[in-house]
Amino acid sequence: MKLTVVGGGSTYTPELIDGFARLRDTLPVRELVLVDPAADRLELVGGLARRIFARQGHDGRIVTTSDLDAAVDGADAVLLQLRVGGQAARQQDETWPLECGCVGQETTGAGGLAKALRTVPVVLDIAERVRRANPDAWIIDFTNPVGIVTRALLRAGHRAVGLCNVAIGLQRKFAGLLGVAPADVHLDHVGLNHLTWETAVRLGGPEGADVLPRLLAEHGDAIAADLRLPRPLLDRLGTVPSYYLRYYYAHDEVVGELRTKPSRAAEVAEMERQLLRMYGDPALDEKPALLAERGGAYYSEAAVDLAAALLGGAGSPYQVVNTYNRGTLPFLPDDAVIEVPAAVGGKVPAPLPVADVDPLYAGLMANVTAYEDLALDAALRGGRERVFRALLAHPLVGQYGYAEQLTDRLVAHNREHLAWA
Template identity: 65%
Template sequence: MKLTVVGGGSTYTPELIDGFARMRELLPIEELWLVDTDPERLRLVGGMSERMFRAAGHSGRIVATQDLVAGVSDADAVLIQLRVGGQAARHGDETFPHECGCIGQETTGAGGFAKALRTVPVVLRVAETVRAHAKPDAWIVDFTNPVGIVTRALLQEGHRAVGLCNVAIGFQRRFASLLGVDHTAITLGHVGLNHLTWERAAYVTDASGTHDALPALLAADLDQLAEEIELPAPLISMLGSVPSYYLRYYYAHDEVLREQLGAPTRAEAVQEVERALLDLYADPSVDTKPDALAKRGGAFYSEAAVDLIASLTSNRRDTQIVNLRNDGTLPFLPDDHVIEVPAVVGTDGLTALPVEPLPADIAGLISHVAGYERLALDAAVHGGRGRVVRALLAHPLVGQYDKAEKLTDLLLARNREHLAWAR
């Protein structure tokens, strides 16, 4: 198998390499190509990746290149993990909304929209190269945020694509730890849009059969779970489900904004972590995943990626939580919208499992954000200031015309170099 990682110079990449090495029986990689536009990062991350494979006894060949065509040629699968504009652009996403009294975040709100505008055109260009040069049945696995919008962009253009996020696998591991069972025994009732999801069940299979352990978890570990996602325990009890951390931007917007105004941005923190990681990757004696990589984020990303790619290429037909077309799963959304739910994964594609009807508040918020996402993708593909204003106005974290107008001016000023139509 030839697997290609576009954005392979990311400091995330050794997390992937660690998973590929540990789970080589599940995903037998013969060639792993790392593609990136930054030659220095490629050199450091490529060297680190090569040492990790050799230390783990993996026989696969690693190639680092700036040549996208060579990187994706004859690939069986292509994983995309891009950050257009780097951490500097992320810092902008996390700060310019503050001028309008809105939260600054890289995947939701005005900041997340800015990232979508920068990212979608680049990912679509990469995907066209994959279509032209990879194997005809090659899969594109998107880990590039905002995953839901980017995945819909790919599917809209007819690409064989699926989106991946590590939120669900994180909850699976956390619930397993609290319940004292192996994570493979747990199946989540995970539903929503990317970074707008709720865990509505935690099905545990044991000798006595399958049962939903979430009510017991909420009874025994409510305060601990509430602390971990930084939301009030009474809210979780009322919902009867566990929201992802990203729901905090909606359920506790003003509190989050106050915190953000008094603290460094996540981008600034990540820049420090990345500098330390690149120094470690430059050390020829380092040949295992550094502990410091945990500070970079993306926990369990490698395991989720290995599981997904293995099922897409070997037809395991197991159940995984992915971003895919709705096709009636959530009846209040258009069929072509992208949702994040459990699905059966095989070489012939993905089939979402049925979802129990959602309460009105959750369905309403999903519908509201989905409307924004559709307008956001339209703006990312076609450009135009008017489309930007309309998408921002539609976002529940903005929702006021004067704010949408001002945010548009701020967004364009910060991102003009990345938006061909706005120059």
């Protein structure tokens, strides 16, 4: 089996490599290709990747290259984890929206739109080259904003599925609190990428007993602290929202915080510098502890499990993925991309049935879905007016004055990545 990682020079990659090495019985990779235009980073990451495989006794071959077409040739699956513009672009995404009083964040709001505009054309070009090399290859997208990027891939007819680590992180968290194995915890996870709620936590499978009330009663303080939301709010909701909901439920509070501390992009950039120095140490043959602070926890387990299931291996039959709605949530269009548990062993992921969604959540999902539709239109066709319309539709913007200012700033900071600007 051949797998290709686009963006293989990322400091995330050793987390992925560690998962491939540990879980080789689930996903028997014979050739793993890391492709990245940044040759210096790729050399460091590739060297560590080979040492990790050797330490753990994995006899698979690791190849590094900057030649995308050679990298995807014959690949059974291609994982996308790229960042167009690098951490410098992320730093911009997290700062200029704050000048207008809006959240500065790399995957949602105005910053998330900027990232989508930079990313969608690049990803679609990569996907076309994958299709030419092997039309049966799966594309697994971990590139943010996952919902919009996956929607672009599916609309273009690619064999694609989106992946996020929020659900697996919560699964592991709840399993630890309950004292059970993660495989015994099934989440009723519903929403859009980075806009999700756990409406039930079931033991034993999709039909198991719901222990969410018990979790909230016994561990509500710890869960609320992780989400940085008030415990009484969780009690009133009776659900566990993803931590991204804090940008919506506490917008002004978050803006105030972000204005008074270094950006996450600045923190990550410094962390990456330290990690790359570590990766260059020929004695290092395991992922360093610092990598856990970089983000992407459990990404490797999620990616291995999903790839194995898609490719007919030993992956779990039900996994949380980003895929077409297809009537699962009746208040959204069929071609909306939703994030829900799905059966992933067939030709396309098949979302499991979802219980009626409270209007409190359904309304926000519908609003953000409309924004994502406009954002994808702007990414595919360009134009200042399309950018303005997407921003005006976003619930974290919503006022025409903000939308005008944000449009000007977005275009000014991203001209080199926007063919139409």
